[in-house]
Amino acid sequence: MALQEAILVALTHGEASGYDLAKAFDVSVANYWTATAQQLYKELDKMAEDGLVTARVVEQERRPNKRIFSITPAGRRALHESTTRTPKPTAIRDELLVQVEAIDHGDTDAIRSAVAAKLHASEDKLARYERRRATMLDGADEAAYLRTANRVGPYLTLTRGIAFERENIAWCRFVLDATA
Numbered sequence: 001m002a003l004q005e006a007i008l009v010a011l012t013h014g015e016a017s018g019y020d021l022a023k024a025f026d027v028s029v030a031n032y033w034t035a036t037a038q039q040l041y042k043e044l045d046k047m048a049e050d051g052l053v054t055a056r057v058v059e060q061e062r063r064p065n066k067r068i069f070s071i072t073p074a075g076r077r078a079l080h081e082s083t084t085r086t087p088k089p090t091a092i093r094d095e096l097l098v099q100v101e102a103i104d105h106g107d108t109d110a111i112r113s114a115v116a117a118k119l120h121a122s123e124d125k126l127a128r129y130e131r132r133r134a135t136m137l138d139g140a141d142e143a144a145y146l147r148t149a150n151r152v153g154p155y156l157t158l159t160r161g162i163a164f165e166r167e168n169i170a171w172c173r174f175v176l177d178a179t180a
Helices: 003-011 018-027 036-048 074-083 095-101 108-137 143-147 153-178
Strands: 051-060 067-070
Touching: 003 018, 003 036, 003 051, 003 067, 018 067, 018 153, 036 067, 067 074, 067 108, 074 143, 095 108, 108 143, 108 153
Parallel strands: none
Antiparallel strands: 051 067
16 A cells, blocks of 8 residues: 555545644554655645645644645546555564564563563554444444444554554564563
8 A cells, every 4th residue: 555545545534634634544543554744745746746635724823824625526536546456565664573583683681671672662552443343333332333434444453553563562572471
């Protein structure tokens, strides 16, 4: 999946500035795709050139003007086409796994420290995701939410992010126990 497609998905929620998109990526899209603000702005410019999004300038007092982006019909078609492709299999590229693979030949304490840092980061992210889930459900049970929600995609990707972080936590604890 390309960054472009993740941006198009985010813009289906409504128009947004690059700053708003960066915040949205941190809150919701981050459970399945990450990007820096700089990457987002660069991709938005390219997408505007390609006619997938439009940008309008909003003048602001005491602050620089900002551009608000909207998905175009061509962008919606591109997003639809992207949903008909079979995605590539997920491949893990994780520097921490390289370090853990080398634990028998490296600085075990430093590697354990890196695993502990990953554990804490995953616990923090899981807590954010679970707060977001509670906000989305707003007291409803999951089955009721899925039957009545206008959009289930954000919830479904959030549950994948939750499962991913839970597995990260379990694995980090396993590594720390195995190397104690």
